[in-house]
Amino acid sequence: MSLIDKILEKAAAVGFDTAGVGPAQPASGGEFRRWLDSGRAAGMTWMGKDVDRRVRPSSKTAIVCGLSYFVQDPPPMIWNDPARGRISRYAWGRDYHDVMRPMLEELAAFVREETGWVTGVRVNVDTGPVLERDLAAHAGLGFVGKNTNLIHPDFGSYLFLGEVLLDAEIDSQSPISNGQLEIGNRCGDCARCLTHCPTGALVEPYGLDARKCLSYLTIEHRGAIPEELRPKMGNWIFGCDECQQACPRNAHLRTSAFDVQAPATSLRGAAARFLRFNEHLCAPKLADLMELDEDGFRERFAGTPVLRAKRSGLLRNVAVALGNARDSSSLEVLEKAARDSDALIREHAEWAVARVRTQTPNVERPTPNFDVRR
Numbered sequence: 114m115s116l117i118d119k120i121l122e123k124a125a126a127v128g129f130d131t132a133g134v135g136p137a138q139p140a141s142g143g144e145f146r147r148w149l150d151s152g153r154a155a156g157m158t159w160m161g162k163d164v165d166r167r168v169r170p171s172s173k174t175a176i177v178c179g180l181s182y183f184v185q186d187p188p189p190m191i192w193n194d195p196a197r198g199r200i201s202r203y204a205w206g207r208d209y210h211d212v213m214r215p216m217l218e219e220l221a222a223f224v225r226e227e228t229g230w231v232t233g234v235r236v237n238v239d240t241g242p243v244l245e246r247d248l249a250a251h252a253g254l255g256f257v258g259k260n261t262n263l264i265h266p267d268f269g270s271y272l273f274l275g276e277v278l279l280d281a282e283i284d285s286q287s288p289i290s291n292g293q294l295e296i297g298n299r300c301g302d303c304a305r306c307l308t309h310c311p312t313g314a315l316v317e318p319y320g321l322d323a324r325k326c327l328s329y330l331t332i333e334h335r336g337a338i339p340e341e342l343r344p345k346m347g348n349w350i351f352g353c354d355e356c357q358q359a360c361p362r363n364a365h366l367r368t369s370a371f372d373v374q375a376p377a378t379s380l381r382g383a384a385a386r387f388l389r390f391n392e393h394l395c396a397p398k399l400a401d402l403m404e405l406d407e408d409g410f411r412e413r414f415a416g417t418p419v420l421r422a423k424r425s426g427l428l429r430n431v432a433v434a435l436g437n438a439r440d441s442s443s444l445e446v447l448e449k450a451a452r453d454s455d456a457l458i459r460e461h462a463e464w465a466v467a468r469v470r471t472q473t474p475n476v477e478r479p480t481p482n483f484d485v486r487r
């Protein structure tokens with residue numbers, strides 16, 4: 114058995130849904146530099162550090178591993194309830210960094226053992242200066258779609274990526290996966306992701322402007338949400354999956370009904386091991402979230418990616434969602450939030466109070482309708 118075959122076998126044994134081996138050099142460094150120069154990275158200034166390492170890494174080989182995180186859709190009565198906030202699918206459970214890192218470490222230890230290499234074997238999941246989607250495409254895991262996501266033929270785009278990076282070429286006699294970056298247009302004429310993005314953040318195929326992206330605004334952005342974008346947030350309060358929901362390459366995943374009583378059986382792939390799936394995590398009641406103090410926030414979202422937004426960011430988003438729901442029964446909770454010690458929450462709650470008080474219908478965006486076949 115070749116070294117690559119052994120590594121891929123070990124990756125499966127460790128629990129990854131898919132893995133491939135390819136060159137660690139990204140193909141679209143130029144695109145990345147253009148993205149930075151155009152300001153599309155918004156406030157993610159850390160993306161502009163280590164540009165050279167991201168574009169021309171010292172590593173030679175990437176063992177790219179994928180972990181499927183697709184779980185079935187929540188029942189429409191929960192998901193479409195405007196009194197609830199929507200959390201994007203990737204955050205419906207334990208933080209994937211915490212889940213994948215030990216799995217990658219185990220794989221890295223195996224590589225060290227098999228090769229005798231004591232240095233030059235490192236793991237990365239999201240945190241290092243690595244263009245992961247490029248490397249994944251190189252390693253044959255799938256192709257980059259117009260929504261900029263890496264799309265796998267079986268798992269769609271609901272696939273976390275992580276790597277074991279090697280400073281050496283690996284068994285150069287063996288063919289490296291398919292070795293090709295699938296850079297061609299595999300989406301054809303489809304542009305659903307572009308047309309379904311609520312804010313037009315996919316400004317061109319394969320081009321995302323984070324300044325408009327709800328995922329960026331609700332998770333990474335630390336200040337006020339631009340007022341003109343607030344009505345377009347609907348009830349997304351942490352991340353956004355609109356461009357993935359609209360993608361026909363994900364449609365086949367939704368085969369069985371969501372079963373609240375037996376969530377584990379409705380999970381697919383390795384996701385079953387780390388997603389705690391319940392309505393309080395995927396679509397929590399907005400009014401409940403507004404009541405959370407610092408300790409309550411940390412306790413409720415312990416171990417999940419939601420912590421990244423901090424209480425300040427999450428409650429800012431919750432205020433916007435309550436404003437968009439325009440239900441006068443939320444006025445009491447919003448008025449209380451307008452006296453919060455956090456100025457960001459106060460300002461967004463005041464905006465929401467004014468929006469609820471104006472009885473005009475929400476014309477900017479109708480109540481979101483979760484229909485993946487749109």
Ligand code: B12
Pocket residue numbers: 139140141142144145148157160201202203238239240241242243244245246247257258260261262263264270271272273274275295296297298318319320321323326328329332333351352353354356
């Ligand atoms: C910064 C970042 C974000 C930013 C910016 C997203 C973006 N599109 O750049 C924000 C906060 C908005 C974000 C959102 C999300 N993210 Co994010 N994010 C990252 C991070 C840390 C860096 C991405 C990056 O380098 N962006 C810069 C742009 C220029 O690079 P890129 O999008 O990868 O683009 C490359 C290709 O598109 C290609 N390219 C450019 N032009 C063209 C043209 C053609 C024809 C082709 C084929 C390719 C191509 O070149 C680019 C440079 O290599 C990665 C982890 C990592 N280190 O890679 C995770 C990562 C991309 N995110 C991930 C996830 C899950 C998400 C969300 C789904 C979370 C959510 N539900 O809210 C959304 C998806 C939004 C979206 N459509 O991208 C996953 C994606 C997994 C996958 N299957 O693709 C990653 C890989 C994390 C991980 N380890 O799993 N994210």
